[in-house]
Amino acid sequence: MRKIRYVDALIEALREEMIRDEDIFIIGEDIGPFGGAFKTTLGLYEQFGSERIIDTPISESGIIGTAVGAAATGCRPIAELMFGDFVTVAMDPIVNQAAKMRYMFGGKLKLPLVIKTNYGSGRSAAAQHSQSLYGWFTNVPGLKVVLPSTPYDAKGLLKTAIRDDNPVLFFEHKLLYTVTGEVPEEEYTIPFGVADIKRAGRDVTIVATGYMVTKSLQAAEELAKEGIDAEVIDPRTLVPLDKATIIQSVKKTGRLVIVDEGHKTGGITGELAAIVVEEAFDYLDAPVQRLGSLDVPVPFSPSLEKIFAPSEKDIIAAVKKIC
Amino acid sequence: MRKIRYVDALIEALREEMIRDEDIFIIGEDIGPFGGAFKTTLGLYEQFGSERIIDTPISESGIIGTAVGAAATGCRPIAELMFGDFVTVAMDPIVNQAAKMRYMFGGKLKLPLVIKTNYGSGRSAAAQHSQSLYGWFTNVPGLKVVLPSTPYDAKGLLKTAIRDDNPVLFFEHKLLYTVTGEVPEEEYTIPFGVADIKRAGRDVTIVATGYMVTKSLQAAEELAKEGIDAEVIDPRTLVPLDKATIIQSVKKTGRLVIVDEGHKTGGITGELAAIVVEEAFDYLDAPVQRLGSLDVPVPFSPSLEKIFAPSEKDIIAAVKKIC
């Protein structure tokens, strides 16, 4: 199968969907002729023009609020935030408007809206351009939260996000943009709420999100050399969450390591651990291990940043602690 | 000991601290002559005047950003958000500025800043005026998060918050404002990071936050009649968190129920459960039970809102499930 980059898989999804449905447009900062700060819309302006690839002023609340209003009136907007850290300047239209309008209005409208952004450390971009803030949104009913970890997933999940009639937050990892992977030429979508077993194993379950899937797979290869057979599960969508696949795996392995790039405290690893404890308590042979980023703002200097997020080594150590 | 209302205990703390320290001022909407939408500053304007009780335009980002700038330059501002739901319009100055400035700047400044607001359902205020959003901030290193559950705690914790040199988020429950409780006349403060055992017990540990402490204590009384002796622990501050007291209790009881008013999924109950599983796995005799609000926006109608947040009955049922 052909191999393409994560970012190109995303652009392909955008392009195919925009051809399919006239109601889709993209709105965001510097996404037009410039193609986006991370080149996530490269070439789309040339194909679809300024009416469908809309460059905005620097006004994130305005951008997301505009997308909400457009979604409420028959369009299917895709709003791009240049960095995931900028959700802080647009929380109200996401949390108090998009997530709640349908419910508050008694089901009177639908909001087919995708908010597309990136996250993650590793590029020396410091504390305001490196965060992994998606955890917050798992605590906001009415939203869906997607974290693709491969080019294949990126394309399939983005198409599903665009076709979904609910507001979807789509978080891309900056370090994945240039990673290549197999992506079929033919059309496909990936349903939400279906976890992917990225590596089958018998001894321990590693549930990992986004870029941490890559790290976990690397760790699993190392562990295999030492005779530990890890199963790596990528939930792909945090909301809806495929609890069943995770629970089933834990019932098989009896051991669970959770790896996420959000700060450990108050992030999604707690929720994932708690679910397993609630639903598979009797199958757990050891305490659940959670790995998250350190509980400090993302430091700038490479010597500090490199120990900020969970590493392959950290994952291996966590697994060994319980295997 | 004299009994006063939660709201009056808060005002007393503000008054005493403002007398003690000239650098303190309060800034927010309608907090001046009007005394605040929840009367949380009543009488302070008369005493301290418009220079120290500052009414603002409706500009929450501006208000919190202003407080950050004032804190960075030698003042000790207390910023009030009229409803906790409005953190959505002020996330950036809280999360990207206040929480990170000291760290990003290499420890170059301190930000003695309190952001004071309320939370919670139960007043038919619907989806945009009833949320319990404090969980997000436990995932933001650099902030402290306080949830007082009694008049006594309200006063003592607020004084500590005001004297803290770090940004503190202080969440008051709307249904507690008019609740009375014992508050000594003499000066006291309550240290952060020290949980309070609101009721000692042997059979099960209930960790509850804010208004859920009240509900849990009621539940505990009911359970006592049936011979179940519950220990009710109020962490009081979510950041810093007194893990030791919780762990110790669980080691004693072997059973844990967590009760919080945030939406269950992605909220703080997962974190609390995970910590206990990590640190007291071998002492747990039953799966941890988590109670949170339902995963829907807060509905308006009383017939729906009354089943939204965990009730005494829900708590009793959760305890019985594992006792």
Add this chain to the structure above:
Amino acid sequence: MAANKELVLKMYEEMLKIRLFEEATIDVYQKGLMPGLAHPYLGEEAIAVGACTALENDDFITSTHRGHGHLMAKGGDMKKMMAEIMGKKTGYCKGKGGSMHIADVSLGILGANGIVGAGLPIAVGSALSSKRKNNNKVTACFFGDGASNQGTFHEALNMASIWKLPVVFVCENNQYGYSTAISKHIAIENISDRAISYGFPGITVDGNDVEEVYEAVKVAVERARKGEGPTLIECKSYRWTGHSVGDPGTAYRTREEVTENKAKCPIIKYGKKLVENGLATEENLNNIKSSVQEMVKEAVEYAIASPLPDENEIYQDLYV
């Protein structure tokens, strides 16, 4: 204007509907039949009615926490509104939203809103939608003087301007944001001057004069439909009641000030004008009043008689 008898009587009736409906909501509140609160529109009827009369049925509006007037003027059903305000299953939102969250997309009503300033970018969005779909629809965006200090005001007006969107920004300057007098929150005389920042027209009109509002909005709507972009219309008005039904509204302003402003009642003023100009007789007006009274009474009865939502409905209407 004066020529169109049907229109002027309709405007009179619409204002009266809002007036009596709001009096009824206050009554309902005082009787303990309303869960939570509501923000009465009393005294501001000419704005909603003048503006919505200048719109077509399928045009859009965005509303605010003080939304009853806008909803009604845009065609909202009184029964469903009152039922919603009481949290009933038969209400606009099946009881899930309440006073601050009523919407009816079929009437172009994109929702009241509990977050001050949040409606402005949403209005930009619906206007962008109309422009993209080329369907000739205009959006009227209502918001208060207090809301004009929110960042969203600035962002929305700027975006509407650079894209020349079909939106009319209707600022209801009722002199207060909650307890805060405008002199304490804005340092300029006319909020309409803020349009200068975006390069489109801004005008100030008498918000107690329904025809003046209507004419101004009509011009702006035409401008919008022609693709010439947005207009900011400031309607100077006064909030008769406290901020919400729970607020007497007397702690931060004098009774004299209130009385003085109530004397400018947009409805009495308009009624007089109609009679003077021979467009209506006292009897006409009285008949309208009786019929509206009946309507409101029915709405209240309907709402009271309606059931509360069933508990299992709590999980419905979240995701599509």
Add this chain to the structure above:
Amino acid sequence: MAANKELVLKMYEEMLKIRLFEEATIDVYQKGLMPGLAHPYLGEEAIAVGACTALENDDFITSTHRGHGHLMAKGGDMKKMMAEIMGKKTGYCKGKGGSMHIADVSLGILGANGIVGAGLPIAVGSALSSKRKNNNKVTACFFGDGASNQGTFHEALNMASIWKLPVVFVCENNQYGYSTAISKHIAIENISDRAISYGFPGITVDGNDVEEVYEAVKVAVERARKGEGPTLIECKSYRWTGHSVGDPGTAYRTREEVTENKAKCPIIKYGKKLVENGLATEENLNNIKSSVQEMVKEAVEYAIASPLPDENEIYQDLYV
């Protein structure tokens, strides 16, 4: 102005310091010595220098992502800056912040900022602080044309206005927000007109003319110190480089446009003027240049020679 020889030479030197420092940061980036990115201030030197020269040492500034110029003009230490930009332990923030997060409170520098528009309310806060403490300090708030579309701009200017705070809003209109030309994001000619929305003076000056900037800011600072409130000063300028060191800056504008604007070089222009007016000789200017070159060289060497932070430092400096 022309009378004060010391001052004019100082301004020339300060501009040159920024210029050569920024050229060095680009060089450092190209050599792979800089982690992450930086946003060069090349071409805008006259703004930072003109503005900061009009300030006292203990006045405050808030800066932006494009902050090197402001920091240096306010007295920032070149060595600590370069070390920080390289992520070194000896840097201003011990390597924790990098180019976008340098602060030095002892010099009144309240921080560069990675969030566009976030500095404006912070500046209002420090100005409020000064007013409360009655310490006569003024805050200068730097921000870009792009930032003037953020909601925080609106909220901050309004708050500063109603409270008559001692703050000077310095808008660096360098014609672009990232790749977006100003004509695409603002529909009016002069951003300074936005002051009308708040009722305080707004003026536009030539951002390539350091004395014009200086004079305008001086007037505004005096006004601020007298308690008369804020001023908005728009400095028309041009961003010589791409948005950041990683952006060639040629995809969205023509080379001609860049060349044309570079011809207005504020430093060459000012040097010429000084020589023409007999305030400096070519030799003076060359001497300044040599000494600044030396300074920059030393800063780079210092930064290169400095160690990276130790891993255990990651937990330091979070809470007091």
